[in-house]
Amino acid sequence: MNLNTQQASRCPTYLSIVKLSELGVGQKALILQANVELPVKLFEMGCLPGEEVELVFAAPFRDPLCFRVQGTLVSMRQELADLIPITEPYGV
């Protein structure tokens, strides 16, 4: 699956919105609808718009990141989490 990071930079809409990669450890937020094309596997693993997501832990240099969504732990790299818009974080 190809992850096109250029697509994201073409969408200035998201500059003002919080990205999943900005979540602090222990913080939660809701996933928002992205208007870039995300890898389908992400959806199939349960990372869907409207779901609550929590950053459970992060590797050194905050990359990759491990989130809890739909009750499972899903780990992804920063470059992918950068493409996913979320609501204002809450929690810890």
Add this chain to the structure above:
Amino acid sequence: MAFKRALRVALVGRPNTGKSSLFNRLTGLNQKVGNYPGVTMERHVGLAKLGAGVLAEVVDLPGIYSLHPSSNDERVVLQVLTTENESERCDVVVGLADGTNLKTCLFVFTQVLDMGFPAVLAVTMVDEMERRGAELDVPALEEALGVSVVPVNSRTGQGFDLLQAAILTAKASKKTPFFQPAGSHLPWLQKKQECIGAGLTYRAWLDGLNDPDFADSVRESGRSPERARADEAIQRYRWVNQWLRKVYHYDPVQDRRVAARFDRLVVHPVWGSIMLFGVLFVLFQALFYGAALPMDAIDSGIAGLTKALNEALPSGFINHFLTSGLLPGIAGVLIFLPQIALLFLFLSLLEETGYMARVVFIMDRFMRPFGLSGKSIVPLVSGTACAIPAVMSTRNMESAQERWLAIAVTPLMTCSARLPVYALIIGLVVPNTPWLGISLQGLTLFGLYALGFAAALLGSALLNRVVPDKKSALFLMEMPPYRMPLLRNVFTAVWTRSRSFVVEAGKIIVSISVVLWFLASSGPKGLPDFSGDYQPLPIEESYLGSIGRGIQPIMAPLGYDWKISVAIASSFVAREVFVGTMATLYSVDGDEIAPVRARMAEEINPDTGKPYFNLAVGVSLLLFYAFALQCMSTIAVVVRETRSWRFAIIQFSAYAVVAYLAAWSAFRFISYLTPL
């Protein structure tokens, strides 16, 4: 009672749902079970007795997140489930769902139901569910799915009688479809459906997503095929969430808090690194200290047996064959069994507990500069046991680039077949005196492991530069929960792998030892007298002597005499053969039956009058064995996995060149530093 194979049953589920444990319980067939996503790489088949007189063939399929293939594993599953071949078609699908994580597991299961298979849902980890207070209304879930739901415990076997009965009476769900494709591609789906049979909308949909025509028809409605797949995921999760709210109650907040705190420690830059380094350090020290006692026992046991045989039998052909040909070969296999068993014990414990997946996670950032992801740590770490399963474990990599890189460099990792050679040489040239309480021999071994790892990483980075990739890989992985390892699974892994080393590698080692014994005791000038008083030819006149002298000029710059040359030539079949060959060469050469290492230590270099195996020769040999791809079986597996002889030949040649250059420079350098 006569059995009739009535059914073929496929096990389908996400990774880490206890699929392999259930498979083992159901079939009684020994198989590797692990906690790392995608450890079930190949199609495992077993026979299970279901009720009276019915024998079912059970196929354990790789763990998948979705029926839409993103990886080779998922491709395999889809292929098995959609096969047109009557002799491979599955009659019943058993879906697996981790009882502590039902939501995402049900996603895949609804896909299976939509394919129209008679199905049963097995809910695993019921002991954990109970402990954590998770409650599932089984009849209500059965009602919602339209098929039987059976909670099972693979540790105790609880619920398996119900599962077997449910498989026998399994029916396709009447509640389907759980997902209804909609949009401009419907006419295409209907046409496709006419070809493959009515009521199989979802089959048509799965086929369609790989069809360019279909992609075009999807685009007409202004959406990409990917977007259409995402819509499927959204619809399915909506259904699952809506039902689970009614039938499933689980409040894991407390457990999660504890697990999360532990995970933050495990991936912590300081504490996590200390933990990882500690685990590896204990592993390597254990390989030398922990294995020493059983190794000594095997060593002296074989030596005693050889001595007794030699005295009991009249001197002659049989005596010489047994004591100089067969027994040294068998000793060469058995002596390293303790180390191999220990290594596999550690590896499977790490997989079973879930720690291995954390290692993948931590390592990802560090592997990226080398063109790899954290997932490559699995073939690389498995490569410390054996390159063969390691190369096979690359199958679940989604990135073709990363996969070929991993296959290319994995054989550089220090595999267990190198251990016999390393142990022999290190024991010869590195003093057995502790330095600051650390075994120098253990430290050298640790260094060789580090060298293999560094060579693999640098090799990968270099190859990634030479043949760059246009796409970047997607690193998206489920983190398994920590679990108490099922000891039966760990010991099964140790047992099956040790057995396969003894049986498969052992077969090669022993037969080559015997062939070499023959080559060493007879020669071009004539066969020895088999009938009367058997007297082997002097080694110099044997076939082996001629071969060794033949290649010796090529090996001389590395500091090798003809015996080492012969041993290297013969070990191109498999590295560990080196030890057997040395044993054969020296016990044929000398009169006394002494362990090969002691005999080698006594070898004097005729030019210098000092021990032949000095540091320069030793290090040269260690480096040669670190880099040369001397393993027929690995080459065969690489050919199979890459489907390319060219790949394997280039790989073999590149390894040979690097090995020769490294051994040559080390020999020259150390000889220069330590003048005679």
